[in-house]
Amino acid sequence: MPINQYANSFVCDLVAYETGKPIDETARELGLDPASIVKVASNENPLGPSPKAKAAMREALEEANLYPDGAGFRLRTAIAEKYDLGLENVVIGNGSNEIIELLCHSFLNRDAELIAAEHAFVVYKLMATLFGAKYVEVPDPGFIHDLEGMADAITPNTRLVFIANPNNPTGTVVGQEAIDRFMERVPEHVVVCFDEAYFEFLDEPFDTLKFVRQNRNVAVLRTCSKIHGLAALRVGYGLCGKDVAAILQKARQPFNVNAIAQAGAVAALKDDEHVEQTRAVNKQGLDFYEAAFRTRGLEFVPSVANFILVNVGDGDRVFKEMLKQGVIVRAMRGYKLPDWVRISIGTAEQNARCLEVLDSVLTPVAV
Numbered sequence: 001m002p003i004n005q006y007a008n009s010f011v012c013d014l015v016a017y018e019t020g021k022p023i024d025e026t027a028r029e030l031g032l033d034p035a036s037i038v039k040v041a042s043n044e045n046p047l048g049p050s051p052k053a054k055a056a057m058r059e060a061l062e063e064a065n066l067y068p069d070g071a072g073f074r075l076r077t078a079i080a081e082k083y084d085l086g087l088e089n090v091v092i093g094n095g096s097n098e099i100i101e102l103l104c105h106s107f108l109n110r111d112a113e114l115i116a117a118e119h120a121f122v123v124y125k126l127m128a129t130l131f132g133a134k135y136v137e138v139p140d141p142g143f144i145h146d147l148e149g150m151a152d153a154i155t156p157n158t159r160l161v162f163i164a165n166p167n168n169p170t171g172t173v174v175g176q177e178a179i180d181r182f183m184e185r186v187p188e189h190v191v192v193c194f195d196e197a198y199f200e201f202l203d204e205p206f207d208t209l210k211f212v213r214q215n216r217n218v219a220v221l222r223t224c225s226k227i228h229g230l231a232a233l234r235v236g237y238g239l240c241g242k243d244v245a246a247i248l249q250k251a252r253q254p255f256n257v258n259a260i261a262q263a264g265a266v267a268a269l270k271d272d273e274h275v276e277q278t279r280a281v282n283k284q285g286l287d288f289y290e291a292a293f294r295t296r297g298l299e300f301v302p303s304v305a306n307f308i309l310v311n312v313g314d315g316d317r318v319f320k321e322m323l324k325q326g327v328i329v330r331a332m333r334g335y336k337l338p339d340w341v342r343i344s345i346g347t348a349e350q351n352a353r354c355l356e357v358l359d360s361v362l363t364p365v366a367v
C-alpha cells in the first residue's frame with residue numbers, strides 16, 4: 001500500500017519550502033568557479049559574520065565535546081540585558097524559524113486558525129498546513145499588511161496571527177499607530193507573533209516590546225541570520241509575554257541551539273560596529289537599486305529591509321538567465337508573484353554586477 005495511506009494527509013500534500021539556490025550547487029551544475037558566483041537570493045549579510053562572533057566560536061570549539069547549556073543561560077541573559085527584559089521573556093531557537101514552529105506546536109490543532117497577510121513570509125502557511133490548521137490569508141493592498149483587515153478576520157477559533165514586519169518578500173513595514181490600534185482589538189485567546197527578522201535595518205523603529213512588558217500574549221521574533229551575518233549558525237529568539245514564553249519552553253528540545261552558535265550569538269549581539277557597517281552598506285545598496293530601477297522604468301516595491309522586489313515581467317526566466325551568468329536571485333512564483341524577482345542587497349561590487357547581468361537579460365540582444 002502506498003505510504004500516503006498511513007502518513008498524515010496534510011503532510012503528504014505539503015509543498016516543501018524552497019530555499020535560495022546554494023552557491024556550490026550552482027557551481028556544480030553550470031561548471032562555474034564558486035568564487036565567481038554572486039548569491040543575492042537569501043537576504044544574507046554581504047559583509048560576512050561579525051568578526052567578534054567568529055573569535056568567540058573558535059574559542060567555543062575547544063569544548064565541543066560537551067553538551068550545550070540546555071537553558072541557554074548566557075545567551076538568554078545577553079538578550080534579556082540588550083532589551084531590558086527578564087530572562088523569563090526570552091526563548092531561543094534554531095533560527096527564528098524554529099520559534100515559528102514552536103508557536104504552532106503550542107497553539108495550533110485541527111480546529112485552530114492562523115491568520116497572515118496574502119504576501120507574507122511563506123513559512124507561516126507551511127507550518128499551519130503541517131499542523132492541520134486552517135490558514136486564513138488577508139489581502140494586503142499595495143503589498144502592505146492590512147492590520148484592520150487582519151483584526152476583522154479573527155474568530156473564536158483563531159489562535160495565531162503572524163505579522164512579518166518588515167515583511168519578506170515585500171520589504172514593506174507597518175508603523176506604530178496601526179500596530180497599536182490592532183493590539184487594542186486583539187482578544188486574549190489570540191497570540192500575536194511579530195516576526196521582526198529585519199528590524200535592525202529600520203531607520204524609524206517601532207516598539208512591540210511594550211506588549212511583552214505588559215505580559216500580553218505576544219512573541220516578538222528576532223534573528224542572528226540577517227543583520228548579524230550568522231545565517232549558517234541557525235540562531236533566532238523570541239521575546240515573549242512570560243506566559244507565552246513558558247509554553248514555548250515546554251515545546252522546545254533541550255539542546256535546540258548548539259553551543260558554538262550560542263557563543264557566536266552572544267558576541268554578535270554586542271558587536272554594534274558590525275551592525276552599523278551592515279546598515280550603511282545596505283542603505284547605499286537600496287539607494288543604488290531604487291535609482292537604477294527608476295531610470296529603467298522597472299516597477300519595484302520600496303523596501304526598508306535588505307532586499308528589494310522588482311517586476312521583471314517573467315521571474316522564472318530572469319532567474320534562470322541570470323543564473324547562467326553566475327548571479328543567483330530569487331524567483332517569486334511561490335509567492336504568487338510570477339512577474340517578480342527578489343534581490344538581496346549586496347556589497348557595492350555585487351550590486352553593480354547583479355544589475356549588469358539583469359540588464360543583459362532584460363535588454364533584447366540586437367541580431
Ligand SMILES: *Cc1c(COP(=O)(O)O)cnc(C)c1O
Nearest residue numbers: 095096097121168197223225236
Ligand atoms: C529570514 C527570515 C526569518 C529568519 O529565519 P531564521 O530561521 O532566523 O534564519 C524569519 N522571518 C522572516 C520573515 C525572514 O525573512
